[in-house]
Amino acid sequence: MKSSKVRQKYFDFFTKKGHKLTPSSSIIPSDPTTLFTSAGMQPMIPYLLGEAHPQGKRIVNSQKCFRSQDIMEVGDNRHTTFFEMLGNWSFGDYFKKEQLGWVFEFLTKDLGLDPNKLYVTAFEGNGQIPKDRETVEIWQELFKTAGIEAKLNERIFLYGAAKNWWTRADSPESMPEGEPGGPDSEVFYLFDQITHDPKFGKKCHPNCDCGRFLEIANSVFMQYQKKDKGFIELPQKNVDFGGGLERLVAACQNQPDIFKIDLFWPIIEKLKEDLRVEYGDGQNSTASLRVIADHIKAATFLIKDGVTPSNKMQGYVLRRLLRRCAVKIHALPQGRPARSADGSLNDSRAWEANDILPKLVDPIIDIYQETDYFQTGDWDQIRQTIAEELIKFKQTLKRGLRQIKKIDKVTGKNAFDLYQSYGFPFELIEELFLEKGQKVSREEFDKEFKKHQELSHQGSFL
Ligand SMILES: [Zn+2]
Structure with missing residues (x-):
C-alpha cells in the first residue's frame, strides 16, 4: 500500500468517527522556546490544556515533524529527522476504550495488518500511580476478537515511566504541581524476518533496539494531574494519538527498511543514478545514501517553511544538514565515474554536492504532490538556497579536508x-x-x- 493511500485511509477512518480534519502546522512553531515542531501534539498543547479547539472535540491530521536530536541516529533502517505524524485527538470526549478499539480496527481492518504481528505496551505503575490495568484489559479483549490470547510478557508488555508515561517534564517526579500527565500505550509491528541481536540484551521485546520491533502507534491518555501529595484524576481527560506515517507504510509492506518505501525510494534511486553507487545490505554506501535522502528532504521542508542557512537557531540546523550531506557525498567510494552536466560519463568529481543535491528537490516534489502542504512552492528558490549554501561550503571543506589528511x-x-x-x-x-x-x-x-x-x-x- 502506497503512503498516499495510508494517509487518506487514516483521514477517512477518523472523519467517519466524527473527527474534523485540520491542516498541518508549520514545521517552525509559533512558540519561540522550541526550534521545531517535533510531534503532532505540539500545536495541540493549548487545547489539551483546556482551551476550546475551534473545530470541536475530535480532531485528526497529519503533521510535518522534524527532530534535530536524531541527526546522528540517521543511517540505520528506521531513523529519520523528518517525518509525518498522523494524529487524532479527543479533547475531553472519548477515552481509552474507543481509542484503542479504533487503533486496532484501523491497523487490522483498514490497513490489513496481521494482528499476530502486533505487540502492545502499557504503563506498569509506580509508587504513586497505579498500573494501567484498564489498557491491559481492553487490549486483551481486542486481541480476543482476532482469536489471539494476549498474555502479559508475550503480547502485552509493561514498562515504567521512562517508556510509558507522558509528561512535559522529564519524569512523574519532576512534574510541577498542577501539571497534567498520563500513561500511554504503544503498538509495535514485528518484522519476524529479522533475528534478534544479543548485543541489545538477552531477550527481545518491543522496546529492544535490534530493529525486529518497530513502534507504529502511540496513544497518550492524559488522565492525571500532579498535586502536592501525589496525583488526582483529571475531570477532563484527553487522548493524543501519534503514528509515524513512514513506519505505518513500512509495516503495511512488511518492509523493515523505511528508505525502500515510496516516501524515500525515488530520492535514493536518483542518488544511485547520479552517484553511480549501490544501495542495499552490505554496501558501504547504504548508510550515506540514507543520510543524504533524509537530510535533503528535511532541508527542503525547512526552507519551504521559511528557514535560511545561518549560524544560529533553525538556520544553523539547516546548515548542518546540508553540510553533512556534502561530507557524505565526498566520502562515498572514490573513482566511480559520475555523469557530467551534458549527461556523458566522466571520471572527475562531477558529483560535487552543489550539483547533485538541488536536483533531489524534484523527486521530493513528486512524492508529496498529493499533500495539501506541497501543492505550491517556490521550488527554484529552494534549489537555489541549497546550491548557494553548498558552493560557499565547498572551499571551506576542501581546505579543512587537506588539514585533516595531515x-x-x-x-x-x-x-x-x-x-x-x-x-x-x-x-x-x-x-x-x-x-x-x-x-x-x-x-x-x-x-x-x-x-x-x-x-x-x-x-x-x-
Ligand atoms: Zn531484539
Whole structure:
C-alpha cells in the first residue's frame, strides 16, 4: 500500500468517527522556546490544556515533524529527522476504550495488518500511580476478537515511566504541581524476518533496539494531574494519538527498511543514478545514501517553511544538514565515474554536492504532490538556497579536508584548531574524523574550548 493511500485511509477512518480534519502546522512553531515542531501534539498543547479547539472535540491530521536530536541516529533502517505524524485527538470526549478499539480496527481492518504481528505496551505503575490495568484489559479483549490470547510478557508488555508515561517534564517526579500527565500505550509491528541481536540484551521485546520491533502507534491518555501529595484524576481527560506515517507504510509492506518505501525510494534511486553507487545490505554506501535522502528532504521542508542557512537557531540546523550531506557525498567510494552536466560519463568529481543535491528537490516534489502542504512552492528558490549554501561550503571543506589528511590522530587540541581556523562546527569535525575511522572526544574538545576562553579573558586584562 502506497503512503498516499495510508494517509487518506487514516483521514477517512477518523472523519467517519466524527473527527474534523485540520491542516498541518508549520514545521517552525509559533512558540519561540522550541526550534521545531517535533510531534503532532505540539500545536495541540493549548487545547489539551483546556482551551476550546475551534473545530470541536475530535480532531485528526497529519503533521510535518522534524527532530534535530536524531541527526546522528540517521543511517540505520528506521531513523529519520523528518517525518509525518498522523494524529487524532479527543479533547475531553472519548477515552481509552474507543481509542484503542479504533487503533486496532484501523491497523487490522483498514490497513490489513496481521494482528499476530502486533505487540502492545502499557504503563506498569509506580509508587504513586497505579498500573494501567484498564489498557491491559481492553487490549486483551481486542486481541480476543482476532482469536489471539494476549498474555502479559508475550503480547502485552509493561514498562515504567521512562517508556510509558507522558509528561512535559522529564519524569512523574519532576512534574510541577498542577501539571497534567498520563500513561500511554504503544503498538509495535514485528518484522519476524529479522533475528534478534544479543548485543541489545538477552531477550527481545518491543522496546529492544535490534530493529525486529518497530513502534507504529502511540496513544497518550492524559488522565492525571500532579498535586502536592501525589496525583488526582483529571475531570477532563484527553487522548493524543501519534503514528509515524513512514513506519505505518513500512509495516503495511512488511518492509523493515523505511528508505525502500515510496516516501524515500525515488530520492535514493536518483542518488544511485547520479552517484553511480549501490544501495542495499552490505554496501558501504547504504548508510550515506540514507543520510543524504533524509537530510535533503528535511532541508527542503525547512526552507519551504521559511528557514535560511545561518549560524544560529533553525538556520544553523539547516546548515548542518546540508553540510553533512556534502561530507557524505565526498566520502562515498572514490573513482566511480559520475555523469557530467551534458549527461556523458566522466571520471572527475562531477558529483560535487552543489550539483547533485538541488536536483533531489524534484523527486521530493513528486512524492508529496498529493499533500495539501506541497501543492505550491517556490521550488527554484529552494534549489537555489541549497546550491548557494553548498558552493560557499565547498572551499571551506576542501581546505579543512587537506588539514585533516595531515592529522594522524585526532585530539581535543587539533579538533579545536579546526573549529577555530575553518569555522567547522564540532558535529562536522566529528563527522569528518568518523569517515577516517576516528572518534573525537567531546569532553577533550570542550576542555580546549574552555582553555581558549580563559586565555582570551586573561588577554583582555593585559
Ligand atoms: Zn531484539
